[in-house]
Amino acid sequence: MEKDNNIYRILVIEDNPGDFALIEDFLEDQIYLPEIFQAKNFKEGEQFLKETGWAINVILLDLSLPDKSGEELITEILAISSGIPIIILTGYPDVAFSVRSLSLGVADYLLKDDLTASSLFKSILYSIERKKKSLELEESQKRYSDLFQLSPQPMWVYDINTLRFLNVNNAAIRHYGYSYEEFLTMTIREIRPVEDLPKLDEQISLLRNKTDVHYGGIFRHCKKNGEIIWAEIQSNAIQLDNIDGRVVLVNDVTERLKYILEIEDKNKKLREIAWMQSHVFRAPVARLMSLIDLATNYENTEVEQREFLDKMLTSVKELDTVIRCIAGKTDEIDQ
Template sequence: MKNRPPTLTVPLAQDLHFGVTERSNRLINYFLGGYFLLGLFLAPFYGTWLIAVGVGGLSLIAYYLVKVALPDSCWYQYVLSVVLGIFMAQFIYQMHGMFEMHFFAFIGSALLITYQNWKLQLPLLLFVLLHYTLFNYLQDMDMLSQPSNLHLQTFTAHILLTGVICFICGLCAFQLNKYHQIQLIQTEQMTLLQDAARLTIVREKNAEALEERNMILESIGDAFFALDKDWAVSYWNRTAEKILQKTKQEMLGRNLWDAFPTAVNSVSYRQYHQATNTGLAVHFEDYFALLDCWYEVSAFPSPAGLSVYFKDISERKQSISDLKESEQRYSDVFHFSPLPMWVVNLESLAFMDVNEATIEHYGYTREEFLTMNLRDIRPESGIASMQRALDQGDSEPDAIAHRQMVHRKKNGELMNMEIQLAPFRFKGVKTSIVIATDMTERLRYTKAIEQQNEKLLAISWMQSHVIRAPLARIMGLIPMFIDPKTTIKEKQDIGEYLVLSTNEMNNVIQQITDATGSVPES
């Protein structure tokens, strides 16, 4: 029994026919427009305007009317075959039987190849045969005014030549359609083979994925088990064996609640039932008293049952408990410190927490502080210096810094504060804890001492320079005054100089007395 040749599937054949037809229709539209314009171009030679417009226009109307009226039929293609023959006859008539116009029949036959339907050659061939016959008959009867250029031999040659051309074009259309179908059949078969190959690959990948899944479930750090709709265990990995102290052989096929009866009505029991009833995953923590352990559990429902991941978090629970105790100790140290302390957000500069000493020292309530930022406790003149300090802190984010700053109380009073800043994370936010020491009184006394020292330096300078000059004059004049050789006139002059030097010294002493007065309060 011979194998039947492969055929195209119906959808693929329809797609083939539609694609070929659409491409051919677009091509024919251009040629029909060109034929009509060619008729208008030929009209002036012999005054055939009526033929060019009438015959050419009616031919186009007939073609497009059939195409629109029968959109799902191929009849318009047969009409097209006749229309191409009519245009050939029109051009022959317009050019008074010019031999070259007969070649438009061959052009039309070649155009019809694009539809890949050999039967379209038949209407054109019949029309050409009818035209040549009628044309020859009318010439023989002397019923045409055009000169006779078509003899019997020429007529026969034209008919044979046209038949051969139409046969060749029909054969080309047939072979083109045949090879096109073969190519598409091969493409379809190749597609089917590729689909089969992809299906095989998918099955192999699924098998590999299943094996890989089992390997992953056995190697993950979390314990895992799977349950069917009846709560029977269908999978139990090694970590579950270790944590729950039940082997895989013990658990596979066994009802979970029969294996752990004390877990009935526990948090896990209620959460598992909630997941299966709602179809939504659940995440929770549960304490298993039998093993004295805390577990973090995630359960994911599916049409097949329930998949459960869990891990022992007993150490983490203990760490959290220790951390809470540490936080409480920090809170006590922070809130009961006698020095002002606060925590500030390093990005927004907002106060995140303040202790009682800060509230008492600055005069704001805790609620007011928690709506403020660092700029609110700085005078306008200190904002720029604060920004420079922050920029410096950005370049050394982990360093403990010491700063001297001017702060402002709620009543407007300014204070000189010594600031110590240490970066740390507070409630998950990058912050800095600040300890402030009020240096206002200390700086006031330091300033007073510095002023007193300046005055003492001035007194020392007056003693070493200003007093020395009149004293030296007095010491030099006294020996001259007591000298017996000094005349009375000279003694009078010396006495006047002594009085002047004494007055000058008295003025200097008075200035020293004034400078040693009490230091004014700042």
């Protein structure tokens, strides 16, 4: 059988020479040149781990050592092992204690009487791989936590079924005014205006039926102080502690929308000014031009001439009113 060529550094904490020799044979049967270190009691194991424990891949631990045994031994080894996988090797079949040991954090629990080279090697491989996956998961969770908490924009996770907040970041706490503890007692319904709740219920119904849906839009939110803001949200499905949730990223677009509305209002006033220039302004100008033509190019009686001048004056006053109106609307745009 071909042996595993990977490097394995294994600490065996075992006081019985016969048991240690058997374990050593089993390891050498499966692994090409394993690095095996022995500690004959807890004290030696503690000293070894404090000095060189970082280089160890797995610990094989006998439960009955001269200076410590049982649950106390497991607890203290776990405390100094820095997360190295620990496999218990014992000669006493105790199902309840084996379950208890696993719950304390050991990687596996093996009976010496049933031990074979193959079963020991498989346990070592599985324990190392589980630890590797556990570290990857912890790193992934840390990256998620860092991205979540360090985001300059408000973020939260809520339960898609109960709508309760499961987690919120610091930006959300600052922006909305609620404390972290307050958020965790609330649902997302409580940051929506009452009149917007029917629309929210429709959205939630859609998301519950299609949990993988990316969802976004602009909605009204309420801060703790009662201020209404417009929030652009983007959300995706997420599993948090085995709960179906949604992670939400919020962008407050209140000022942006206010600016757009101001621009639209100014554009409306500009269109009104343009209409005045093209329609209202032209009418008195056209009348003036006609009256001037009649007054200068035709023979008129004194009465007719006076009538033309009165009408000219009326048109001039009308023109002045239009100009003042345009000037007023221009001033409104500049404000």
